[in-house]
Amino acid sequence: MPKCLIDGKEVEFSPGENLVKVAKRAGVEIPVFCYHPGLSVVAQCRMCYVEVEKMPKLQTACSTMAAEGMVVKTQSEAVKKGRQGTMEFLLLNHPLDCPICDKAGECDLQDNSFGHGSANMRHSEERRTYVDVDMGPVIQKNMNRCIHCTRCIRFGDEVAGIHEMVAIKRGNNIDITTIDGKQLKTEYAGNYSDICPTGSLTLKDFRFKKRAWMLKKTETVCEGCSKGCNMEIQHEGNVVYRCVPRENLEINKHWMCDEGRFNYRYTQDESRIVDPTLRAPDGHKSAAWQDVVATLESKIRGGEVLFLLGTDLTNEELSAIREAASTLRTGIKIRTFGTLGVTKTSEDGSADNILKMKSKTSNLNGAEKLGLEPLAGDAKADTVIVFRGGRAALPRVEAKWSAGVGVFNREEASGFDSVLPGLAFTEKEGTVVNHAGIGQRISRAVRPKGTCKSVPEVLMSLLNTKSKAGQA
Amino acid sequence: MEKLLSQKFYQAMNELEPRYPNKKALILPALHQAQAECGWLPPEVLAEVAAYIGVHEAQIREVASFYTMYNLKPVGKNHLRICTNVACCLRGADDLMSYAERKLGIACGETTPDGMFTLSEEECLGACTTAPVMMANDDYVENLDINGLNDWIERAKNDR
């Protein structure tokens, strides 16, 4: 492999790699704004200046390809002055309102200003100001903070496949907005906020909710569909504040869809059932765990019993349920459910040629690999027990007695005779297999709500109740 | 969609096309031609140009708003564009601008109610040697001073 020299360190590179990437491997961080590894290179912010031997002027590292024997300096006086100059220009109009800006703490502008800017400001002229633009349910734009890096425009054009962000006018009068202030159409709008290197494109869902540095971060996988986008749950004090994509070049690159990003909301919705319930003549009543477990156990002792497993459950949960079913009794039928019209992986496929898949559950492939069969038609038996992660679309159930184990809201629960509340994807560990057969771990970010119990716990108490009943 | 631009526009474009390396390069002449026809560039016309060139409407908007020579709002019969860039600024362009604003009773960027005058600010017109400069409709008025500006406006007024 060819080599070049960055700040005196020898680094190997593959032809076509730019200096930002190569330097990173050598442990040298070059500050950038307009460059993003998932977007085309435009070299317009001039933040990434480096000095390249034998070149008369400073070069932009994002648009300079490494070459054999190239000698690059990222810390020379000229580079420092160049970056400082760029920072000064970028801040000419910036409101410097970090104390009330959601991006503060994870802001490239803040970091680069701290690392490469000057502590003093020479200009005292008036700053240009704009009114905020409401860009629909996901994004609110604060143009005062924008540095015109055009990442958002390129994201729309190159990734989301829609040229909806535009640069209107030029120079000091430039405005980065949507055409005529229209609402954003893409179903991937949350990414605009992630890639904006300033607090200009704010995520409405997160605005003014939490300071970024207070958030704890848990790496996990989205449960929104069979794509299995890698994401991070950001939470504090047992509350999830937002989900953001994690880079995985094989699966979701740097992005995720809005459906997946905001999917976490149902896990902390007030309508979620978090304590066990039993049907009473006048609706559902909360009941003690041991009573609902005992009732359930008695209901599966005789008659025709069907266990329905959501393809939103993890591999571990699916196998545990299957194993427990065979121990509980012979003849319990097991079928899976998940997305209407997508019951097998052969019916799955890309929904929009970006990320979204047709299967709206994360583990269809895993369930299929375990040899579980999908439900065909309605769920009909004397007793039907539905195990569900929280996202699988409930089929119509026809039974003398039915129960739901897992995550349900009040409305969904009304269809069952009993609900045994379980853990949402933010509250448990496990493995899911995406559409391409890649197995990935999901991790627990927050403690379960109410008295929710994991699937293994419910199964254990069922088995215990049965053995006690047997001894009696 | 009903076409707003005439047959003449499309003919002119067909003649120009072979002179350019690709169709995108035709954006600027197409906008000029469209503006010559309509006087300004309303959104529907921009959309039609976008459809003709084969790019997204947004890209045409970006180009049309980048250059000050394209009018995105209707303009009056006389369009005065006063250069306020460095050289002209040093030679008194700001005074000329405020004089014009007072004389016409409008702010920069506006049009008089009778539709006679539109006043705009222009970046360097490339005639710094004869600064300050104003572009009045299609003509350059160089070495401009307040008297000259006053005369020009009076003449235009009487020229109805």
Ligand code: SF4
């Ligand atoms: S809104 Fe953000 S991403 Fe878009 S140009 Fe401005 S700073 Fe860049």
Ligand code: SF4
């Ligand atoms: S594409 Fe699927 S896995 Fe990816 S974020 Fe959206 S819902 Fe989640």
Ligand code: FES
């Ligand atoms: S990151 Fe290189 S010029 Fe913007």
Ligand code: FES
């Ligand atoms: S600055 Fe006015 S023409 Fe150049």
